[in-house]
Amino acid sequence: AQSVTQLDSHVSVSEGTPVLLRCNYSSSYSPSLFWYVQHPNKGLQLLLKYTSAATLVKGINGFEAEFKKSETSFHLTKPSAHMSDAAEYFCVVSDRGTDSWGKLQFGAGTQVVVTP
Amino acid sequence: NAGVMQNPRHLVRRRGQEARLRCSPMKGHSHVYWYRQLPEEGLKFMVYLQKENIIDESGMPKERFSAEFPKEGPSILRIQQVVRGDSAAYFCASSPPRGMETQYFGPGTRLLVL
Numbered sequence: 316a317q318s319v320t321q322l323d324s325h326v327s328v329s330e331g332t333p334v335l336l337r338c339n340y341s342s343s344y345s346p347s348l349f350w351y352v353q354h355p356n357k358g359l360q361l362l363l364k365y366t367s368a369a370t371l372v373k374g375i376n377g378f379e380a381e382f383k384k385s386e387t388s389f390h391l392t393k394p395s396a397h398m399s400d401a402a403e404y405f406c407v408v409s410d411r412g413t414d415s416w417g418k419l420q421f422g423a424g425t426q427v428v429v430t431p
Numbered sequence: 432n433a434g435v436m437q438n439p440r441h442l443v444r445r446r447g448q449e450a451r452l453r454c455s456p457m458k459g460h461s462h463v464y465w466y467r468q469l470p471e472e473g474l475k476f477m478v479y480l481q482k483e484n485i486i487d488e489s490g491m492p493k494e495r496f497s498a499e500f501p502k503e504g505p506s507i508l509r510i511q512q513v514v515r516g517d518s519a520a521y522f523c524a525s526s527p528p529r530g531m532e533t534q535y536f537g538p539g540t541r542l543l544v545l
Contacts, residue, residue: 358538
């Protein structure tokens with residue numbers, strides 16, 4: 316079985332300061348992990364994904380995430396927040412090599428607010 | 432290359448009516464997935480389809496909901512006799528036959544049941 320816990324429902328940062336969005340996962344098998352972003356009334360955009368290659372994954376718009384198996388974590392970071400980063404962010408897990416692989420399991424989401 | 436397309440973007444129905452949501456996958460993609468996002472919640476998997484086949488429907492409600500992905504044309508998510516609790520955003524995603532794990536999402540259909 317797979318599950319995802321996003322540890323913060325809301326994060327508020329000042330423009331130009333670092334962003335950290337925390338995610339812990341549970342997976343019975345070798346997981347694939349993703350971060351998606353959703354701007355208001357829009358669809359979901361893939362930021363980055365981990366599929367067992369390098370543990371530090373770089374994505375779009377300056378975001379990156381590190382897969383830490385020992386901590387079962389996949390936290391998302393960005394060195395300097397921009398106003399356009401205000402959105403909801405979802406951590407997502409999929410169990411590769413199982414019957415559930417096509418079934419993405421979403422976290423509850425973290426709402427990011429960026430203040431000037 | 433157009434992305435995943437969904438229509439309508441907004442749909443209003445009265446209780447008891449039928450709702451039909453359409454999804455056209457990205458060009459070259461043969462796998463389609465439907466997810467539902469209830470207010471203040473994350474997305475929940477509903478169904479996974481390939482052309483003319485339902486692969487996994489474990490997230491579909493047992494009654495009133497059905498999905499298809501015919502050989503020609505878009506995938507359809509059909510909700511019969513809608514109730515207020517069906518009000519949600521319904522997202523479709525697609526993926527190619529290879530590199531199947533990365534799903535690309537459409538803009539969603541926001542269903543409001545009055």
